[in-house]
Structures are given as structure tokens and as C-alpha cells.
Amino acid sequence: MAGRCGDRIRVGRRGEELAAAYLMDAGHIVLARNWRAGHLEIDIVTMARDGIHFVEVKSRIFPTEAEPEEYVSPAKQRKLAAAAVRWMTQNGQTDAEACFDVVSVVFKGETYELKYFPDAFIPVFM
Numbered sequence: 521m522a523g524r525c526g527d528r529i530r531v532g533r534r535g536e537e538l539a540a541a542y543l544m545d546a547g548h549i550v551l552a553r554n555w556r557a558g559h560l561e562i563d564i565v566t567m568a569r570d571g572i573h574f575v576e577v578k579s580r581i582f583p584t585e586a587e588p589e590e591y592v593s594p595a596k597q598r599k600l601a602a603a604a605v606r607w608m609t610q611n612g613q614t615d616a617e618a619c620f621d622v623v624s625v626v627f628k629g630e631t632y633e634l635k636y637f638p639d640a641f642i643p644v645f646m
Contacts, residue, residue: 527581535579535625540564542623542634548573552607560603564623571617573638574604579625588624589637594644601643 540550548566555562564575576596578588592600600620608614622640626633 531579531581531627532577534627535623536563536577538625538632538634539575539577539623539636542636543573543575546636551611555603555607557603557606557610560599560606562600562603562607565607568619571619572604572608572613573619573621574600574607575621575623576600576640577623577625579627582626582628584626588626589622589635589640592622592640597641597643604643 536553540553543564543566544550546568548568550564550566551572552562552565555565562574563577564573566573566575576592578591580588597620604618604620608616608618619639620641620643622637624635624637
């Protein structure tokens with residue numbers, strides 16, 4: 521069992537590295553990675569021309585039961601939105617436009633497929 525957890529962590533980290541590199545290649549400036557405040561977390565925070573992007577990265581090993589981006593549930597969206605508000609407040613960015621993106625990475629052997637979903641959701645505060 522311990523091996524599976526270690527594999528999941530390794531896959532997650534590699535997916536985040538690939539996502540950050542992809543976003544930088546697309547012109548984003550990475551402001552934070554693996555940001556945490558209590559129970560709130562954000563995988564990647566970037567700045568682009570259209571605002572601050574809060575990016576959830578989902579990584580899986582092929583075959584998958586569902587596309588990785590489908591694992592960003594409404595509850596996860598609410599947590600990410602709350603984390604974004606906290607990050608923006610702490611970093612003096614309360615007037616910036618906030619974008620909520622998802623990057624999915626599926627590993628198949630030595631290759632991978634990365635998909636970027638800008639503005640993947642609009643948060644609903646409840």
C-alpha cells in the first residue's frame with residue numbers, strides 16, 4: 521500500500537512540474553506552487569495578461585476511469601475559490617481578475633498527454 525501512495529505523490533508532482541512548464545511557455549508567470557493556508561491549497565498560481573490564474577492540476581496514469589479534469593468536483597471548486605480569496609487578500613491582489621483553470625496530465629508509459637482548460641469553472645460561493 522505504501523508504494524501506491526508514493527506513486528500517487530510522484531505522479532502528482534511530475535504533473536505539476538509539466539503544468540507549470542506548459543503555463544510558462546504560454547506566457548504565464550508562476551507566482552506560487554503548492555500554496556497552503558490551513559486546509560486550503562492551490563496547486564499553481566500564475567499571472568497572465570487577463571489576470572491571476574488559480575490552477576488545479578489533476579494527474580493520472582493511463583488507463584483512467586474518467587478524464588482527470590472530471591475529478592474537480594463542486595466541493596473542490598468551492599475550496600479552490602476560498603483559497604484564491606485568501607491568496608489574493610494576503611498578496612494585495614484583491615482588485616485583480618481571478619481565473620480558475622484546470623490542467624490534466626495523463627501518463628502512459630514514458631509519454632504523457634497534457635490538456636489545459638482555461639476558465640474551467642466559475643466559482644459559486646455557498
